[in-house]
Amino acid sequence: MDQMEGLEVVECTKCPELVESRSQIVNGDGPEDADVLFVGEAPGKNEDEEGKPFVGRSGSVLDSELEAVGLSRADIRITNCVRCRPPENRDPSKEELANCRGYLEHEIDLVDPDVVVTLGKVPGEHLLERDVAVTKESGSVERVELGGDERNVLVCLHPAATLYDRSQEEAFEETIAKAAMMAGVEGGQSQLEDY
Numbered sequence: 001m002d003q004m005e006g007l008e009v010v011e012c013t014k015c016p017e018l019v020e021s022r023s024q025i026v027n028g029d030g031p032e033d034a035d036v037l038f039v040g041e042a043p044g045k046n047e048d049e050e051g052k053p054f055v056g057r058s059g060s061v062l063d064s065e066l067e068a069v070g071l072s073r074a075d076i077r078i079t080n081c082v083r084c085r086p087p088e089n090r091d092p093s094k095e096e097l098a099n100c101r102g103y104l105e106h107e108i109d110l111v112d113p114d115v116v117v118t119l120g121k122v123p124g125e126h127l128l129e130r131d132v133a134v135t136k137e138s139g140s141v142e143r144v145e146l147g148g149d150e151r152n153v154l155v156c157l158h159p160a161a162t163l164y165d166r167s168q169e170e171a172f173e174e175t176i177a178k179a180a181m182m183a184g185v186e187g188g189q190s191q192l193e194d195y
Contacts, residue, residue, distance in 0.1 A: 007032060007107050009083055014099040018084035018092075024051050028079030028107055035183035036071070037113040038062070038078040039104070040158070041122040042092050048085040053078045054119075054159075061159035062119075065173055069180040077111055079104065081126050097126050109147030115182040116151050117175070120158030127153055134158075135168070139175045141182075154179055 003011050008027045013019050026043040029052045038054075046056035054062055066072055082092040082100045092100075108116060118124040124132035128142060137155045144153045156175040161168045 004103060004106060007110055009103050012083070012100075012103075015082075015084065015096045018082070018086060018096060021087040022084040023048050025083050026051055026053055026080065026085070027083060028077055029053055030073065030077030031075070032077070032111060034075065034077035034111055035114045035185075036076045036117060036179050037108065037111050037115070038076060038117045038119055038156075039123045039127065040078070040080045040119045042080050042082040043085045044089055045085070047080075053080050057163060058159040061162055061172075062176075065159070065176045066180075068173070069177045070185050071180055071183075075185070077113070079107055081123050091122055097122075101126075105147045107147075108151065109149070112147075112149070114152065114184070115141075115154050115179055116146065117154045117156050117179045119156055120161075124155050128155075134161075135171070138171045139178055141178075152182060154182065 003009055009025050012025060026047050040053060043053060044056060047053055063073060066076065081104060082096050083103065086092050116127065118127055121132055121134045124134055127146060128144060132155060134155060134157055138157045140155050142153050143150050154175065157168055157172045162172050
């Protein structure tokens with residue numbers, strides 16, 4: 001991982017099209033020992049400009065749902081499968097996902113979260129290595145080998161899904177609540193503090 005310093009990718013030219021379209025590498029954000037790690041697809045326009053994941057409208061949806069279950073951005077870590085913005089916000093290609101996979105697994109390994117939450121179809125399929133019907137599978141948990149260890153991977157809708165289809169809000173809310181519960185957060189208090 002000579003292109004990484006800790007959790008940060010400091011230099012990468014593996015994907016020429018992404019190098020061309022990005023203004024910067026967008027690394028994960030949040031505590032390096034977070035109990036919950038959210039994984040999105042790739043940076044969008046706002047993320048590419050600000051250098052942080054999930055800072056646009058989708059990020060606002062996620063932030064308000066985190067707050068509703070007693071979490072905040074300061075409690076969780078959030079990252080993407082691919083750290084550079086694809087042109088025209090297209091989905092990252094299989095090759096681009098594969099090129100960035102080592103960085104993601106390294107980050108998962110160092111953070112060592114209790115639960116990895118996939119936000120949307122692309123990260124769900126990438127980490128579970130199979131087809132994922134996100135609307136049907138939202139809230140389901142699988143044990144998967146990631147970052148050198150078995151991990152709980154929780155399938156979740158992308159926050160944007162709730163912006164385009166209000167009927168998805170309940171499933172999204174329930175999955176975020178499940179992530180908080182798996183990390184030991186209940187009513188804004190970590191259950192770990194009781195021990």
